[in-house]
Amino acid sequence: MTYQKTFKYSAVAVATSMMLVISGCDDSISKPGSDSYSAGDADFSKMVTVGDSLTAGYADSALYLNGQLASYPAILAGQINQVQPITFTQPLVNDNTGGLLANGTSLGLSNRLVLAADAEGTIGPAPIAGEPTTEIGIPAVGPFNNVGVPGAKSFHLVSTAYGDITGVAAGSANPYFVRFASAPTTSVLVDAASQVPSFFTLWIGNNDTLSYATGGGVGVDQTGNLDPTTYGASDITDPNVFASVYNSLVTTMTANGAKGVLINLPDVTSIPFFTTVPYNAIPLDAETAAGVNAGFASYNGGLLQAQAGALITEEEVAARTITFAAGNNAVLIEDEDLTDLSALSLPSYRQATAEDYILLTTSSALGTLADPNNPLSVVGVGFPLNDAQVLTASEVALTTDANEAYNATIAALAEASPNLALYDAAAAQSTLATEGIQYGTGGITATFARGGGFSLDGVHPTERGYAVIANDLIDVIQESFGATIPKVDPGSYRTVYTN
Template identity: 35%
Template sequence: MKLNNNIWLLALILIGFTACESDDDSLSDPLIEDPQTGPTPVYTSGTADFSTFVAIGNSLTAGVSDGTLFKRGQDVSFPNVLSQQFALAGGGTFTQPLIGDDIGGLLFGGTQIAGPRLIFNPAAQAPEPINGTPTTEVTSITPGPYNNMGVPSAKSFHLLAPGYGNVANFPAANPYFIRMASSPNATVLEDALAQNPTFFSLWIGANDVLGYATSGADGTNPITDQATFDGAMTAIVSSLATSSPNGIISNIPNVTDAPYFTTVPFAPLDPSDPNFGSQIPTLNGIFGQLNQVFAFLGVPERSIVFSQTAASAVVINDESLANLSAQITGVLNASPTFPAFVQSFGLPAAAAPIVANLFGVVYGQARQANANDLLVLPSRSTIGIVNEAQSTFLQTSGLPEALANQFSVEGVSLPLEDKWVVIPTELVEIQNATAAFNQTISNLATQFDLAFFDVNTFFNGVATNGFQSGSAFLTADYVTGGTFSLDGFHPSPRGYSLVVNQMIGLINTKYGSNLPTVNSVDYTGVYLD
């Protein structure tokens, strides 16, 4: 039972796979007359100095899209595109720690540890990994200096951490920074400052909360505590502003505006799917027993029912609920009809205590999802699949293979684990942390008189109303929207062009420059190869 993938191809042709139009999105430019070539625009930096531009941040700065870093993606990273506009007004060369191929991913000692990138397969109507094996070896260190100091996976405090690029510290060290660190114990900030930047961009902090969100808030990647975040950000911004008073700082987008958290519906179980629909009577019979227990225990809202006429919600494990495992087992063991129910599955009546215990363990915190739950993007390939580990466990507990499989279907008979779902209490944690972190970033931008890009508000607008950029209309819809790449969180090249244009407008306003914007239709929304 797999989730229906028909959403992928709805309007794919509209997002423009390659540049096919030419719009003049430039700002109004002053002109000078050349007797040979005619009028040409004159661009100035205003009070800013773009001669040495250094960009500091995480994967959003490095140019990650489609799940990894690869050369074509780096070519259209927002700092690289921004540097090309800066070059029109005195900006110098801009270097990046390029990945060695367009496959993406990394090797460490010859073993693949990341990648490859995703591409969209129209025939399958779904994303898939590109064919090929990564060739970029982490231990082949090529120290900079690099103008693009974006380090994928970095959190705020990582920019200050000695040894974050020390190969001897791997896997605690960051493999991307290992490749580019000037020395094993250099910090990201030190390597950025060593270039004496005259203008900088800083976009850091998303991973301080995003790691918690993308893991379904299961606790394996906790939110950075506020004191640590504030201390790190203050140290970073004050150091950069001391080196150069000219720069732009960006805040953290809200997870609810990214398709990673909004694409998979809470009710994807379609009764017209023969693999699922044919099982509904049996499933409702099984859960009917459990629902009676829920009613007896005073929690009828936990009842699980699958509709034969409409899409049904998946079953999830909600750790915020009281764990009723022991109570469920106790009620079932006390029920005079439960042994007969167990026998209806071909099991002996003597197996009733074992099954009662399994029901308690599996459904102690179970409920069906609702519109307030966010299913993360990878869950779409998990829902409806037999969990082999759970099936094996049930078989060792005495259930035959067919029955063990029937009770191990992800999101149907087996509640989805915490890692697949952000429940409302977890979303509140994420939103509160994002708001607090963004207040810190805003305060620092004001304190050090920097241009400030409110990414949070901008992407909320894209998600809510869409955004017109020249002849391209972009939304936050997965695949068809054009703003986000196939990983569901990082922008596509076209999405990064929006970031560039917003930054240019803010820089022009803050520093009196007159840089031109870029044409978004010159940048692809989805890679097909």
Template identity: 30%
Template structure:
């Protein structure tokens, strides 16, 4: 009996020691100060939807930042277009401890399409700003996103738009984070398609129309700025690794934006250009970066397979391409335009983001909306990391914990951070006392999901859907 008692005591000590790993956080109570934040409707794109690791899947939809906010204000779970595992598209999973990424097997199925009213979370992966008040289906949208049909469910919902479905729910509280894809489609596709972001004046006019509409729909509205491309690991991960392999005095050859391959000319990037982010090699290039310096046509083989044509036909149609030359070191076999953002393309993206954010900020001030400055918040995290509630995150791919496996969409922990930034803005603007989301369980879930400290290698198969859900195309 004595041995059993000692064993149980020893086990208790071990359990208590393990429990110390979880930060001790003082939980506070929410006080809405007699303000009504229901019904709550969320409008946005893939981030609002809870899209992670190239997929819309219930496991992560449950931790979307709108759902986290809804719980904190006492509204419980929002109705989302729940999708069973492995999601739509199939979620990216690590297939081995070496960090190889591929879509999970199986087929995800929407599970609540018969809901007799619009979803509370109207975040639609792939949409652009112009779609919110116009599109009723993918075939009459600007983005062409198939997720519009999944989430709006027309004609069953009366051939209505995102805005009209939000109106049907008679909300008193709305979060609206939209406009990311108006520039990220250009950036994530390396400027291939679309060849430029949405025109800034067009964006301002569209956002002005939407803001005026939101002001009539709900008493409390929160909007957000658009993050800088330099804060996203999709753009900042691969370049420094490639830079380390460029010989002293050597340069990387790349296909310039909108230019055909030439036997005598290409863009050039030095190791310093890549280390200092003067040029970005995107996460899509992960597997192809290993081919640099080799006589390789792997990118073109994968691209041809994605297009459903023989690689010989693809290569025959690209004048001056010679895959017997060292990939990335000769102008005849340069890094393809789709895999790189050069200085001029980065400037184009950042100028658009700045102008978009000016429009969003001015309109938020005009209508008295709460404003979440995600642009500044994410840039600060990229520079200094995130340190709150004894939780420590960074913008590093995989190891940082803020972003999911696709390098663009936030992880569960990232959604917790975003939810708390929205809550801070709401508390300040609307005189509320909403308690913050406790981050540790979300961080623990993210750590379990990532499974490895290795940097996974991406290719067309693993990241094409992410580029497309951000509004871009690779061909």
């Protein structure tokens, strides 16, 4: 072999290696490319999302800009846009403060909550400082693809009074809808359907039990009352009213052949608003417990007298007998469902059980003095939590029954049409509450303030929680309509804000 030849071989070897280096530069992880994306059988060209605060992107007790930008409809639309270019508009508010103005006057809504230290240095949710700047008297001009209205119940969506500013004070209208309603006499459904959607999501009915539950069950279970115009704000909607309204919502939204996803309703007791404060939140030492027990000796004795007089059963005596001991004690509550013994001068008191839910908003009252001059009036110990501060077991049952009936309606309608899919948000939220949800780059739980899933109002998801919901919806759409849509990484969305 001549030198010349050897050299040529070497040169070829070097050159080949260099070529390999070039090809190495183009290396990339194999993954589904945009060419594999597809809308499947669905047409997303006009997507309309209908619902309440969850659809609006409400979080931290407020509707604010960042929350709206991370609403599940906005996230979903952003991902669908990679599959089929669409425009998706929302009635964005002005600021990240929250709250609304009506003709220059604040409606007194809460500013968004952030974690902040109080005077003692204890960190907890507190409204951020600032004045609202979003004016409902200045219409936001639509149409808007996202017609989520915070506070809306099922029957509100068909109400033609719901967008009339003159009804805000009386409660017949909703200030959020007033702001972006196309006319004072329109309804949410009309504004949604008039856009002739090709695809829609519907998530309504949460507030039909939630307002009752967050009010501690002070409202009325209206089951049997078919006239929603007679309902109070914190009442449970009759399941037949819900079914009738929901049916007309679906019929109207699908009138032009639209496909859509119906989203069912999580159990209210799976949210941290009800699960954060334990029923046995009262730590006592033995001495204090003995003192408190002495104070209730006459009440306990009165119960036995009532039983002797056949006014109450032995079971009720057991449920009502008050005993405190060293350690954690169940809080004292007033329960109007107990037999009224006021004739014997006995109040309707008992201690809470694991089936009762102490509201998140009650935690600040627990342990304080109901009467500043009476050291025995400690709230939850010597002084009971009132009806509005606790959702008792029997009240929970009312919400659960109604919710199950609503979900049966939703499931039946989804089942009845090949154009409709069901997202089981109730199951997803139950998973979140019991074991948390992992998404590959991290996870969220339902733990208040720290779990990452729920915002500081204890009811609404964080931006990260909404991202998980959006991914779930993508799963449902892919499965039901043969679409292929990229998901988002929930880990890149915010959770709670801290000041």
